[in-house]
Amino acid sequence: MLSMAISPSCWLLKQRLAFVFLFVVVVTGINPLADRCFTSIFSFGDSLMDTAEGLGIPFVQPSYGAKNRKLVKFEKGLNFAVAGATALNSSFLKANIGIHDGNTDISFGDELNSFKDLLPSLCSSSSHCKMLLRNSLIVMGEIGGNDYRHAFKQGIKVEKIRQLVPLVVDVVASAINELVELGAVTFLVPGGFPIGCSPDLLTKFQGSNKDKYDPLTGCLTWLNQFSEHHNELLRKELEKLRNHHPDITIVYADYYNTTMRFYHSPKQFGFKETLKACCGTGGPYSYNSSRSCGYPPLKSSCNNPFSYISWDGMHYTEAANKWLANAVFEELMKAVTCVPH
Ligand SMILES: *[C@@H]1O[C@H](CO)[C@@H](O)[C@H](O)[C@H]1NC(C)=O
Ligand SMILES: *[C@@H]1O[C@H](CO)[C@@H](O)[C@H](O)[C@H]1NC(C)=O
Ligand SMILES: *[C@@H]1O[C@H](CO)[C@@H](O)[C@H](O)[C@H]1NC(C)=O
Numbered sequence: 001m002l003s004m005a006i007s008p009s010c011w012l013l014k015q016r017l018a019f020v021f022l023f024v025v026v027v028t029g030i031n032p033l034a035d036r037c038f039t040s041i042f043s044f045g046d047s048l049m050d051t052a053e054g055l056g057i058p059f060v061q062p063s064y065g066a067k068n069r070k071l072v073k074f075e076k077g078l079n080f081a082v083a084g085a086t087a088l089n090s091s092f093l094k095a096n097i098g099i100h101d102g103n104t105d106i107s108f109g110d111e112l113n114s115f116k117d118l119l120p121s122l123c124s125s126s127s128h129c130k131m132l133l134r135n136s137l138i139v140m141g142e143i144g145g146n147d148y149r150h151a152f153k154q155g156i157k158v159e160k161i162r163q164l165v166p167l168v169v170d171v172v173a174s175a176i177n178e179l180v181e182l183g184a185v186t187f188l189v190p191g192g193f194p195i196g197c198s199p200d201l202l203t204k205f206q207g208s209n210k211d212k213y214d215p216l217t218g219c220l221t222w223l224n225q226f227s228e229h230h231n232e233l234l235r236k237e238l239e240k241l242r243n244h245h246p247d248i249t250i251v252y253a254d255y256y257n258t259t260m261r262f263y264h265s266p267k268q269f270g271f272k273e274t275l276k277a278c279c280g281t282g283g284p285y286s287y288n289s290s291r292s293c294g295y296p297p298l299k300s301s302c303n304n305p306f307s308y309i310s311w312d313g314m315h316y317t318e319a320a321n322k323w324l325a326n327a328v329f330e331e332l333m334k335a336v337t338c339v340p341h
Helices: 007-021 034-035 088-098 108-121 124-135 144-152 157-163 165-181 201-203 221-244 254-264 318-335
Strands: 024-026 039-044 077-078 138-141 186-190 250-251 273-277 309-310
Touching: 039 108, 039 250, 088 144, 088 186, 108 165, 124 138, 124 165, 138 165, 144 157, 144 165, 144 201, 157 165, 165 186, 165 221, 186 318, 201 273, 221 250, 221 254, 250 318, 254 309, 254 318, 309 318
Parallel strands: 039 077, 039 138, 138 186, 186 250, 273 309
Antiparallel strands: 024 077
């Protein structure tokens, strides 16, 4: 997991590694509860993902794209998530939506291929591989957020961006089907975040029309409705998958409602600044894309990151991620039956 918000320099390092293909190998300290349920965890998605940490698995060693498989030390799980990864590939996004400024060329499909390439080196026979996947938790996302974010930042019309939603959901569903074929039975699928509360997009769509804002939270209602639309389609698709594969468990991680609680009752979580980035500068949301966190001219972070929800205008702070991860972990533990291996 590209867990953000540890420190600006650490964040920057991870962000840079992410650009040269990255995945994280998770090796030690698995949460004892999770350990009873899964022997390994494989995760796919983008940099917004922080589930491994939530499951008590520390971030250890990035090595996505390592040509030498011996470099990959596999014990408890592998993270194929890449910062900036999109659900749809960049040639598709460019040709069909006109998106040109994605910050990575890695798509979900690439992550899945990387996983399939590596799988034979993790298990010794087809039945061993099936068993490995049977005892694994597959974390499928968050994915799609970057496809939408790039499009919104580029000023593409929301009607056009909405056309991406069923395609993104399809990508997730096809990946689940493929992994079920390979033997996986337990999936955690996070929904989208409320992007209307994100400082980068709040800055992009800053305006004086008060009607566009949720008076309670200050978030942009139409953007949050976009996230809700994505989540609705995703949940419907997951229900179809459950019906199609009655033997598998698919847990939907409700990132939207969980994080909306931060904005509705910030005090309950210790937050004082809900819509400003901790590491950033300029404007009402402390965000300016040409002066973003970690890049020159360097700007240090806020003094008390624990009172902020947003780290850099796009990613959550460690504090927010912890609350989220705990909530997701609880949801997961309610849904799975844990048997000692
Ligand atoms: C990109 O995605 C499209 C649509 O799914 C697919 O047809 C195409 O082959 C992909 N291109 C690459 C380079 O992966
Ligand atoms: C989550 O939020 C959506 C949109 O506001 C709402 O429709 C849904 O009922 C909520 N779900 C839960 C479980 O609270
Ligand atoms: C963002 O920063 C640049 C470079 O410092 C500056 O020129 C620009 O006016 C800033 N934009 C906003 C919206 O503050």
